[in-house]
Amino acid sequence: MKAFTYQRADSTTQAAAAAIKPGAKIIAGGTNLLDLMKLQIETPSALVDINRLPLDKIEEAPDGGLRIGALVRNSDLAADPRVRQRYGVLSRALLAGASAQLRNKATTGGNLLQRTRCYYFYDVTKPCNKRNPGSGCAALAGFNRIHAILGASDHCIATHPSDMAVAMRALDANVETVNREGDTNVIPIAEFHRLPGTTPEIETSLKPGAIITAVTLPPPPQGVQVYRKVRDRASYAFALVSVAAIVDSTRSRIRSARLAFGGLASKPWRVAQAEQRLADAPANTAAFNAAANAVLEGARGFGGNDFKIPLTRRTLHGVLAEMTRT
Amino acid sequence: MDQHESNAEPKPFEVTRRTVVETGTTALLLATLPRAALAGPVDDNEPPPPPVTVELRINGRPHSLTLDSRTTLLDALREHLVLTGSKKGCDHGQCGACTVLIEGRRINSCLTLAVMHDGQSVTTIEGLAEGDNLHPLQAAFVEHEGFQCGYCTSGQICSAIGMLAESRRGMPSYVTEDLTQPAAELTDAEIRERMSGNICRCAAYPNIVAAIKQAAGTPT
Numbered sequence: 001m002k003a004f005t006y007q008r009a010d011s012t013t014q015a016a017a018a019a020i021k022p023g024a025k026i027i028a029g030g031t032n033l034l035d036l037m038k039l040q041i042e043t044p045s046a047l048v049d050i051n052r053l054p055l056d057k058i059e060e061a062p063d064g065g066l067r068i069g070a071l072v073r074n075s076d077l078a079a080d081p082r083v084r085q086r087y088g089v090l091s092r093a094l095l096a097g098a099s100a101q102l103r104n105k106a107t108t109g110g111n112l113l114q115r116t117r118c119y120y121f122y123d124v125t126k127p128c129n130k131r132n133p134g135s136g137c138a139a140l141a142g143f144n145r146i147h148a149i150l151g152a153s154d155h156c157i158a159t160h161p162s163d164m165a166v167a168m169r170a171l172d173a174n175v176e177t178v179n180r181e182g183d184t185n186v187i188p189i190a191e192f193h194r195l196p197g198t199t200p201e202i203e204t205s206l207k208p209g210a211i212i213t214a215v216t217l218p219p220p221p222q223g224v225q226v227y228r229k230v231r232d233r234a235s236y237a238f239a240l241v242s243v244a245a246i247v248d249s250t251r252s253r254i255r256s257a258r259l260a261f262g263g264l265a266s267k268p269w270r271v272a273q274a275e276q277r278l279a280d281a282p283a284n285t286a287a288f289n290a291a292a293n294a295v296l297e298g299a300r301g302f303g304g305n306d307f308k309i310p311l312t313r314r315t316l317h318g319v320l321a322e323m324t325r326t
Numbered sequence: 327m328d329q330h331e332s333n334a335e336p337k338p339f340e341v342t343r344r345t346v347v348e349t350g351t352t353a354l355l356l357a358t359l360p361r362a363a364l365a366g367p368v369d370d371n372e373p374p375p376p377p378v379t380v381e382l383r384i385n386g387r388p389h390s391l392t393l394d395s396r397t398t399l400l401d402a403l404r405e406h407l408v409l410t411g412s413k414k415g416c417d418h419g420q421c422g423a424c425t426v427l428i429e430g431r432r433i434n435s436c437l438t439l440a441v442m443h444d445g446q447s448v449t450t451i452e453g454l455a456e457g458d459n460l461h462p463l464q465a466a467f468v469e470h471e472g473f474q475c476g477y478c479t480s481g482q483i484c485s486a487i488g489m490l491a492e493s494r495r496g497m498p499s500y501v502t503e504d505l506t507q508p509a510a511e512l513t514d515a516e517i518r519e520r521m522s523g524n525i526c527r528c529a530a531y532p533n534i535v536a537a538i539k540q541a542a543g544t545p546t
Binding site: 001002003004005006027030031034035038047049051075078079081084085088091092095096098099100101102104105234235236 | 372373374375376378395396398417418419422425431432433434437438439441442485488489492495496497498499500502505506508518519520521522523524
């Protein structure tokens with residue numbers, strides 16, 4: 001680990017002021033950041049510890065939604081009775097991620113900002129445009145079983161590993177931030193994570209020095225909520241494909257559906273066209289196929305991850321069939 | 327107040343009488359190795375960062391430490407306090423061997439800095455037994471042979487203590503059928519899912535589940 005100075009922040013604006021300095025990094029749960037610091041993939045010269053800031057509450061929002069403080073631990077968010085009652089897809093997605101020990105530490109804000117688990121991002125002896133811009137992408141012609149089939153570029157085919165963010169994408173969450181001047185900003189979750197393009201090292205639309213203070217959820221939409229995660233072992237593994245689905249249906253007819261996918265891209269993947277094909281549609285194979293075709297439009301495998309294309313189709317079929325079974 | 331002072335500068339041959347009395351020869355050997363050799367990758371070409379002071383309450387006793395800010399909680403326990411019951415398996419949060427309880431909640435001590443826990447209480451495997459009376463989970467692991475080599479065991483037991491507390495608080499798991507119900511029964515499937523952060527390379531899993539199941543029915 002490279003040497004760093006350690007500072008505990010007393011306020012969000014103070015933390016933002018400290019974090020905007022070159023080389024500074026915010027630390028919350030630290031479960032991903034410290035892992036990367038041990039490998040010298042992250043080498044901050046200053047750590048700003050925000051764990052003592054009062055951002056650990058889950059509050060009712062005036063519109064009937066919830067406001068989740070950035071420091072609410074993943075385990076506490078998953079176990080919150082309001083989340084379990086009204087946002088089951090979020091609770092289930094959180095419980096599908098990592099281990100109980102990690103969920104006890106990992107925070108809402110940190111989960112959104114975690115880095116990819118691409119093997120070549122982690123292997124400092126290999127080229128990686130995300131870790132070392134301009135060095136190339138070893139995953140393109142390497143072992144790419146866990147990599148993206150949608151939204152990738154010739155510069156980077158890494159995926160974002162979060163389960164939580166996938167559920168939040170289906171729920172149309174918003175990310176609240178503050179800067180050192182105290183100015184607040186709201187970033188819709190759809191715009192929070194970025195596609196790699198030619199700058200895969202820029203992963204989010206969070207402005208330098210801005211700090212996540214909360215994630216807000218609108219009132220829960222109508223329908224049944226499901227999170228289905230497909231992975232190489234039954235627990236404690238990242239998703240190959242995951243689906244957060246919210247489906248409102250009656251008598252084998254779908255009124256509306258929301259579908260967000262994990263494991264496919266550098267951001268939770270949601271396609272309006274797919275949901276339109278399920279709106280006011282019969283709950284049958286033809287409709288499910290039409291939705292899957294829309295989700296997978298432009299999908300491209302890189303050898304090791306070709307299987308994700310049919311796996312996404314089958315997972316979506318399975319989820320929709322289960323949710324609309326009468 | 328019982329104070330245990332420790333410095334960021336390696337003092338390889340400084341051994342106090344208490345250290346000897348408390349830890350015996352194996353731990354003493356570890357304690358005499360230069361700390362830099364044990365504390366994970368450090369860059370020798372740069373000056374160390376300013377030391378930080380940390381107050382921790384460990385197994386009920388207060389400790390004051392002066393540490394390199396890079397020191398993980400696991401390294402503070404093992405290398406500075408010679409509490410070597412918590413094990414370093416992968417050092418990357420993937421195996422669970424380093425599991426300890428902070429304010430009663432289980433965490434991976436390898437993936438957190440000691441300085442981040444200033445003022446907090448830590449429970450390690452060394453703090454569970456009362457004299458010669460084993461904690462019910464320790465006794466259950468012995469009875470059911472919840473281990474072979476034993477390297478993961480302290481992490482398994484600390485994790486199980488945290489897990490049973492979570493279960494009593496009504497926390498759900500990924501395999502909990504109905505999230506809207508306050509508490510799920512601790513079936514084998516529930517225990518396996520809730521303990522998935524602790525890897526056992528000897529694969530003593532059936533016995534670990536049996537031990538935890540027995541202890542879950544024991545008032546602790």
